[in-house]
Amino acid sequence: MIKTSSNWYTDSRRVIEELYGEDADMFCDLFIRKACSKCSIEKPLGKFHSHSSTTDRKRPDCRIYRNTWIRKYHRTIKGKRLRKGYDKKYESTVIGCAKKRYRSIVRRCNNPKDKDYANWGGRGIKCEFASADDFIECVKEMGVDLYGKEVHRIDNNGNYCRGNIEFLSKEEHTKIHNRMYSSR
Ligand SMILES: [Zn+2]
Numbered sequence: 001m002i003k004t005s006s007n008w009y010t011d012s013r014r015v016i017e018e019l020y021g022e023d024a025d026m027f028c029d030l031f032i033r034k035a036c037s038k039c040s041i042e043k044p045l046g047k048f049h050s051h052s053s054t055t056d057r058k059r060p061d062c063r064i065y066r067n068t069w070i071r072k073y074h075r076t077i078k079g080k081r082l083r084k085g086y087d088k089k090y091e092s093t094v095i096g097c098a099k100k101r102y103r104s105i106v107r108r109c110n111n112p113k114d115k116d117y118a119n120w121g122g123r124g125i126k127c128e129f130a131s132a133d134d135f136i137e138c139v140k141e142m143g144v145d146l147y148g149k150e151v152h153r154i155d156n157n158g159n160y161c162r163g164n165i166e167f168l169s170k171e172e173h174t175k176i177h178n179r180m181y182s183s184r
């Protein structure tokens with residue numbers, strides 16, 4: 001069966017369901033064909049990865065193309081981060097990462113039950129960002145990739161606000177704080 005009408009998939013599937021009932025899925029994968037959006041070769045649906053939001057429940061690009069793409073992608077820095085697991089995956093997105101940082105800032109400053117509260121909220125340090133979105137805006141303005149970075153306040157007695165924060169790696173951050181303590 002090939003693509004003939006706009007409802008080509010639903011039409012073809014209906015015919016197959018009538019013929020094969022419960023086994024329709026398997027036969028759809030075998031008999032319904034479509035052209036790959038990337039390599040243009042026409043292949044049976046079984047040669048495409050599943051996808052939840054398309055009419056035919058399959059990706060537009062074929063398995064071979066997609067697998068090659070994934071293999072290449074995994075070699076990139078972002079891909080390597082993604083493979084470390086869901087948490088890392090979430091963290092590696094600019095927004096996910098910023099939200100996570102924002103939540104811990106709010107916790108340190110506003111929640112007396114937090115283990116770090118004494119050194120932040122307890123010392124009068126406030127979070128001046130109105131919301132997570134406001135913080136995300138600021139991160140974007142600063143053009144920083146927060147992945148693997150910590151939020152540092154330039155003036156240690158100042159609040160979390162525009163102009164008083166910068167993003168440092170754990171290493172850089174520890175170094176700065178060690179210097180601050182030793183110069184006291
Ligand atoms: Zn293809």
Ligand SMILES: [Zn+2]
Nearest residue numbers: 151152153173
């Ligand atoms: Zn700091």
